[in-house]
Amino acid sequence: IACLVMYLFAEFDDAANLLAANPDATTISxxxxxEIPKNQHSRLQEPGREEDDELLGxxxxxxxxxxxGQKKSAPFWTFDYYQTFFDVDTYQVLDRIKGSVFPxxxxxxVRLYIxxxxxxxxxxxxxxxxxxxxxxxxxxxxxxxxLGKPTYHYVPEFRKVSIAATTIYAxxxxxxxxxxxxxxxxxTKVMNIVxxxxxxxxxxxxxxLFIYIPTAILWIIPQKVVRWVLVVFSLCLSGSVLVMTFWxxxxxxxxxxxxxxxxxxxxxxxxxxxxCLAYFFDAPELxxxxxxxxxxxxxxxxxxxx
Numbered sequence: 001i002a003c004l005v006m007y008l009f010a011e012f013d014d015a016a017n018l019l020a021a022n023p024d025a026t027t028i029s030x031x032x033x034x035e036i037p038k039n040q041h042s043r044l045q046e047p048g049r050e051e052d053d054e055l056l057g058x059x060x061x062x063x064x065x066x067x068x069g070q071k072k073s074a075p076f077w078t079f080d081y082y083q084t085f086f087d088v089d090t091y092q093v094l095d096r097i098k099g100s101v102f103p104x105x106x107x108x109x110v111r112l113y114i115x116x117x118x119x120x121x122x123x124x125x126x127x128x129x130x131x132x133x134x135x136x137x138x139x140x141x142x143x144x145x146x147l148g149k150p151t152y153h154y155v156p157e158f159r160k161v162s163i164a165a166t167t168i169y170a171x172x173x174x175x176x177x178x179x180x181x182x183x184x185x186x187x188t189k190v191m192n193i194v195x196x197x198x199x200x201x202x203x204x205x206x207x208x209l210f211i212y213i214p215t216a217i218l219w220i221i222p223q224k225v226v227r228w229v230l231v232v233f234s235l236c237l238s239g240s241v242l243v244m245t246f247w248x249x250x251x252x253x254x255x256x257x258x259x260x261x262x263x264x265x266x267x268x269x270x271x272x273x274x275x276c277l278a279y280f281f282d283a284p285e286l287x288x289x290x291x292x293x294x295x296x297x298x299x300x301x302x303x304x305x306x
Contacts, residue, residue, distance in 0.1 A: 085199065088119040096122060100207040100241050109207075109245045110200055118199045123206020127168050130209055133216045134168075135161040138280030141220050160280060171272050172209065176201040179246070179265070186253055195249045204245050208238040212273065219281045227281065231273050239266050 096113045103109065138160050146152040180198045196204075215234045219227050242265050250258040 085118075085120040088117060088121050092117065092119075093122045096203075096207050097126075097210050100210055101237060103237065103241045103244060105244075107244065108248060109204055109241050110196060113207075114200050114203050118197070118203045120199070120202065120206075123172060123203055123209075126206050126210050126213070127172050130213050130216065131161065131164045131168050133213050134164045134276055134280050137216045137220050138164075141222065141281045144220065144222055164276070164280070167272070167276070168209070171268070172205050173202065175268055176205050182261070183249060186250070186257070190253050196246075204242065208241045208269075211238045212276075215273075216276070219277060224282070227277060231277055235266075235270055235273055239269055242266070242269060 092113075099109055099113045104112070135158075139156055142157070143154050146154075176198065180196070180201050183196070211234045215230050218230055221227065243262055246265060247258075247262055250261045252258075253261075
């Protein structure tokens, strides 16, 4: 104890000597709480925006490259450069699919699932599966609608595969490209409005289309009421993912522009679903040729078929 007391007195004498040599020095007491910076205090006042502010990141996150800025280890003309876009395991893909089918209210899909490692593996195979699902289900739906008609002969329509592929892949790439360009343009008008790379936007759109795969299978049911209920249900799930993802990126813009941007995103998403249902499944009734029924007196009777 005596040694400890002597040590404390020695420390006190050193501090007194330093203070005498520099009277203007500032002393800090360990008992006083540190002052909270103003910017941290302002964040504490807005807990709801803290997650979205963390999502926005820095301004130079992805302004020099079309795809994700972190994947710059290899030149773009090499195979290793594009291999990084498919560097994802099965568990990550399944987790992102689950997040797109069961969106969490108030949670951002990019921040929860995509930002750590955006990929093209999931979006590519989801679109490919959706293309064949729509084409095959559309042919089966047409077969069941006209099943039992004597003059109907089933012929598979393979052109539906190419039409579905053009529609799905054009939507999954051109719409994200247009949205990315629009956000880049608005960034010149409003600070910190761009928060996603082009690869992240493609990833969000690709995974949001997964819900239409089981929906297209159930569209085989020849009941229009059931089909439209499925369309509305799928739009609510996938549309909520898009809204919760892109609203934080545009909410600091002009109110009308922000609302119009989100409305355009939902409108294009709805047009894709309704267009696929109307073209591939709600096929119009065929104008079949009228069967010829021979009469007993040697004449023929033509009956009109609708």
